Amino acid sequence: MxxxxxxxxxxxxxxxxxxxxxxxxxxxxxxxxxxxxxxxxxxxxxxxxxxxxxxxxxxxxxxxxxxxxxxxxxxxxxxxxxxxxxxxxxxxxxxxxxxxxxxxxxxxxxxxxxxxxxxxxxxxxxxxxxxxxxxxxxxxxxxxxxxxxxxxxxxxxxxxxxxxxxxxxxxxxxxxxxxxxxxxxxxxxxxxxxxxxxxxxxxxxxxxxxxxxxxxxxxxxxxxxxxxxxxxxxxxxxxxxxxxxxxxxxxxxxxxxxxxxxxxxxxxxxxxxxxxxxxxxxxxxxxxxxxxxxxxxxxxxxxxxxxxxxxxxxxxxxxxxxxxxxxxxxxxxxxxxSSGNGSGSDSSKTPIGAIIGGVVGGLVVLALVAFLYIRHRRKTTHAGPAAAVVPAHNGYEDPSKMHNPAAAPLMAQNYALQQQEQAMAQNKMQAYHMQPNPYTSQPPPPPPQQHLQLQPQPQDQYVSHSLNHIPVQYQSTPPVIFQPQTQEPYTYTPPTIIPSPPPQQPTFFQPQNLSPDQTYVQSGYIPPTNASSPHTPSTQAYTPTHSSTTAGNPQYIAPSTGDGYAA
CATH class of the missing domain: 2.120.10.70 (Fucose-specific lectin)
Known part of the structure; x- marks a missing residue:
C-alpha cells in the first residue's frame, strides 16, 4: 500500500x-x-x-x-x-x-x-x-x-x-x-x-x-x-x-x-x-x-x-x-x-595590463623619490651651518666628512680641521655661559618624568595559536616633550666659611633606552578550564541501564580482554 x-x-x-x-x-x-x-x-x-x-x-x-x-x-x-x-x-x-x-x-x-x-x-x-x-x-x-x-x-x-x-x-x-x-x-x-x-x-x-x-x-x-x-x-x-x-x-x-x-x-x-x-x-x-x-x-x-x-x-x-x-x-x-575557463584572449590581456600598470607605477615612485631627495638636499645646503664660513670657491662640504678628516680630500683637510677647532671653541664658550653656578640658588627640579613602559592591552578573545602569533597591542602613551626650566638672573655670591652642601647635578632629559636588547615580559594566556571538548570524557560515555545478563538481550557486549567478536 x-x-x-x-x-x-x-x-x-x-x-x-x-x-x-x-x-x-x-x-x-x-x-x-x-x-x-x-x-x-x-x-x-x-x-x-x-x-x-x-x-x-x-x-x-x-x-x-x-x-x-x-x-x-x-x-x-x-x-x-x-x-x-x-x-x-x-x-x-x-x-x-x-x-x-x-x-x-x-x-x-x-x-x-x-x-x-x-x-x-x-x-x-x-x-x-x-x-x-x-x-x-x-x-x-x-x-x-x-x-x-x-x-x-x-x-x-x-x-x-x-x-x-x-x-x-x-x-x-x-x-x-x-x-x-x-x-x-x-x-x-x-x-x-x-x-x-x-x-x-x-x-x-x-x-x-x-x-x-x-x-x-x-x-x-x-x-x-x-x-x-x-x-x-x-x-x-x-x-x-x-x-x-x-x-x-x-x-x-x-x-x-x-x-x-x-x-x-x-x-x-x-x-x-x-x-x-x-x-x-x-x-x-x-x-x-x-x-x-x-x-x-x-x-x-x-x-x-x-x-x-x-x-x-x-x-x-x-x-x-x-x-x-x-x-x-x-x-x-x-x-x-587564473585557472578558470576564460578564453585565451582574456587570459592574455590581463597580464599585459598588469605589467603596464606596474611599470607606470614604478616610474611614478622613482620620480617622486628623486624629487624629494633633490628638495631635501637643497634645504640642507641653504640651512647648513658651514655655509656661512666656508669660502665660495670651496663649495659645500659633507658634514659627515667634516668630522672625519681622513675621508675629506687631502687639500681640504687642514681647512676643515681649522674650522672644526673654531667650532669647538665656540661650543665650549657657549657651554661655559650655560653652566649653572653651584653657589647660586638652583632652579626647581623638573617634574618627574613619566616612565614609558610598554603595557600590553588585555586580549578581547583568545586565539588558538601559539603565543608568538597572538597579536599584542600596546597602550598609546603621549610623547614626553622636554620643557626647559626658567632660570633666575645670574648673581655672584662670595664663598662663606660655612661649608655648602655638595653641588647638585642639573637634571637633563634622558630618553628611554630603546636598545634591541631590552626585553619585556608578557603573561601568556591561560584558556579557561571549562572549555568544551569535542569528545565526551569516558566517565560521561553512554552506559545502558539494563542488565547485560537479561535473557534475549540483543546488545553487543565486548569481552573484558579487548574488542573481540561478540558472542
Whole structure:
C-alpha cells in the first residue's frame, strides 16, 4: 500500500536492489521510539510514492532526536535478501539490519562506546557482507589518546561486528567533516581512503587498509600515508554532508544564498577538492537534508520546517538536478581566477595590463623619490651651518666628512680641521655661559618624568595559536616633550666659611633606552578550564541501564580482554 512520503527530523536513505527505489528510515516525533522503514519509488521523482516496509518500537533503543546513517549491501555478491544496515549515533548509538522480507534484527551496540555523528563516519571498505569504516567515538582511548576508531560491520550477522581504537595514524581531534571512498573487492584486505577536513579550512587524505582477521593477528583498520587536500580556495561549513559513490566522494553544502552547492574528490586519483559545475537550477539546502549514491546519481531527501518532504536527484553524467523545488543559484566566481575557463584572449590581456600598470607605477615612485631627495638636499645646503664660513670657491662640504678628516680630500683637510677647532671653541664658550653656578640658588627640579613602559592591552578573545602569533597591542602613551626650566638672573655670591652642601647635578632629559636588547615580559594566556571538548570524557560515555545478563538481550557486549567478536 502506497502513501505520502513521511517526514523525519533525522532520517537516512540507501538504495535498494531495484536501482529506482531507496530505503527511507526514521523515527517520527509523534511516535517516539518507533523505528520505521519505507521503500520509496523514485521513477517519477516529482511524485515519489512510499511503501511501508516494517517497524520496530523501543524507546530504549531508538530516538527521533538522534542522527542516523544507512549503509546498503555493497558486497560483490548481492543476495536476494540483502539487508540495509541502519546506524544511530549519539545520544543513543545502536545499529541493526533491515531486510527486504520485512525482518529487522534486534539492535546491537558496543559496550560503553557511542559514535558522535554521521558527518564523522567514513565508509572505507566493502568485501562480501563486511563493511569497514572509521569514525569518532564519544570517548577517547587511554592507549591511543584519540577518539578515532575503526569499525568492521557484518551486514548479515551484526553480532559479529567489531571495533578497534588502534588505527596506526590518527586524524585531528576536532574534525569538521569526514568522508570515505573505497573500491569494492571480492577478497581482503579491503582498500580505500579517508578524507578528514578540519575547522581551519584544510583537509588530509589517508590511505586505508582493512582486514577481516582477528585482533590478535591484525588490526581492523589501518590509516597511513597522510597527504594534504588541495582545497582550491573552498571553505566548507558546518552544514556540509557527504555521499560516497565507491571511489568518489561527494560533499553537499549550503551556499550563501541558501541553495545547495556540491563538491567532489577522488583521493585515489587526485588530492584536489573541486566544485561540481551545475549549469541549471539546484535544490534548496534544508537543515535535515541527507544523501546517498544510487548508481551514477546522488539522491537527497529533506524538507523545510513547515513544508512536505521531497526528493531530488543529481545526475553525475549530465551534471543536472531534477525534482521539485529547484531554485536558481547565485552566480559563482571560482576562488582561483587564473585557472578558470576564460578564453585565451582574456587570459592574455590581463597580464599585459598588469605589467603596464606596474611599470607606470614604478616610474611614478622613482620620480617622486628623486624629487624629494633633490628638495631635501637643497634645504640642507641653504640651512647648513658651514655655509656661512666656508669660502665660495670651496663649495659645500659633507658634514659627515667634516668630522672625519681622513675621508675629506687631502687639500681640504687642514681647512676643515681649522674650522672644526673654531667650532669647538665656540661650543665650549657657549657651554661655559650655560653652566649653572653651584653657589647660586638652583632652579626647581623638573617634574618627574613619566616612565614609558610598554603595557600590553588585555586580549578581547583568545586565539588558538601559539603565543608568538597572538597579536599584542600596546597602550598609546603621549610623547614626553622636554620643557626647559626658567632660570633666575645670574648673581655672584662670595664663598662663606660655612661649608655648602655638595653641588647638585642639573637634571637633563634622558630618553628611554630603546636598545634591541631590552626585553619585556608578557603573561601568556591561560584558556579557561571549562572549555568544551569535542569528545565526551569516558566517565560521561553512554552506559545502558539494563542488565547485560537479561535473557534475549540483543546488545553487543565486548569481552573484558579487548574488542573481540561478540558472542
Amino acid at each position: 502506497t502513501s505520502a512520503v513521511p517526514s523525519y527530523s533525522y532520517a537516512c536513505i540507501a538504495p535498494d536492489r531495484s536501482g529506482t527505489s531507496v530505503y527511507l528510515v526514521g523515527v517520527p516525533v509523534a511516535s517516539e521510539g518507533r523505528l520505521e522503514a519505507y521503500t520509496v519509488d523514485l521513477s517519477n521523482i516529482d511524485y515519489p510514492t512510499a511503501t511501508f516496509l516494517s517497524n520496530q518500537t523501543s524507546a530504549y533503543y531508538w530516538s527521533s532526536a538522534a542522527p542516523k546513517a544507512c549503509l546498503p549491501y555493497a558486497g560483490s555478491e548481492d543476495p536476494a535478501n540483502s539487508p540495509v544496515m541502519v546506524m544511530q549515533f549519539s545520544p543513543k548509538s545502536y545499529f541493526t539490519n533491515i531486510y527486504p522480507n520485512r525482518t529487522i534484527d534486534f539492535p546491537a551496540n558496543f559496550q560503553s562506546v557511542g559514535f558522535l555523528s554521521p558527518k564523522l563516519f567514513s565508509w572505507t571498505g566493502a568485501v562480501g557482507p563486511l563493511n569497514w569504516a572509521t569514525t569518532v567515538a564519544n570517548t577517547s582511548s587511554p592507549t591511543t589518546n584519540s577518539a578515532w576508531t575503526g569499525i568492521r560491520l557484518n551486514a548479515t550477522s551484526i553480532v559479529d561486528s567489531n571495533r578497534d581504537f588502534v588505527i596506526s595514524t590518527y586524524p585531528v581531534s576536532n574534525p569538521l567533516l569526514s568522508i570515505g571512498t573505497y573500491a569494492a573487492a571480492s577478497d581482503t584486505p579491503a582498500q580505500g581512503y579517508n578524507v578528514v577536513f578540519d575547522n581551519s579550512g584544510g583537509g588530509v587524505i589517508y590511505t586505508v587498509v582493512s582486514s577481516d582477521s582477528l585482533l590478535l593477528t591484525d588490526r581492523i583498520v589501518s590509516l597511513s600515508s597522510p597527504q594534504p587536500v588541495d582545497m582550491g580556495g573552498i571553505k566548507l561549513t558546518t552544514n556540509a554532508i557527504t555521499a560516497t559513490m565507491n571511489s568518489v566522494g561527494y560533499i553537499l553544502d549550503k551556499a550563501t544564498d541558501g541553495s545547495t552547492v556540491m563538491y567532489s574528490i577522488s583521493p585515489g586519483k587526485s588530492n584536489k577538492l573541486q566544485r561540481v559545475a551545475v549549469p541549471g537550477n539546484v535544490p534548496t539546502f534544508f537543515s535535515n537534508i541527507v544523501a546517498t549514491a544510487m548508481g551514477a546519481k546522488v539522491i537527497v531527501y529533506g524538507s523545510s520546517v513547515s513544508g512536505a518532504p521531497s526528493f531530488n536527484s543529481f545526475d553525475t553524467v549530465s551534471g543536472s538536478w531534477s525534482g521539485p523545488g529547484l531554485v536558481k543559484p547565485a552566480s559563482y566566481t571560482p576562488p582561483d581566477s
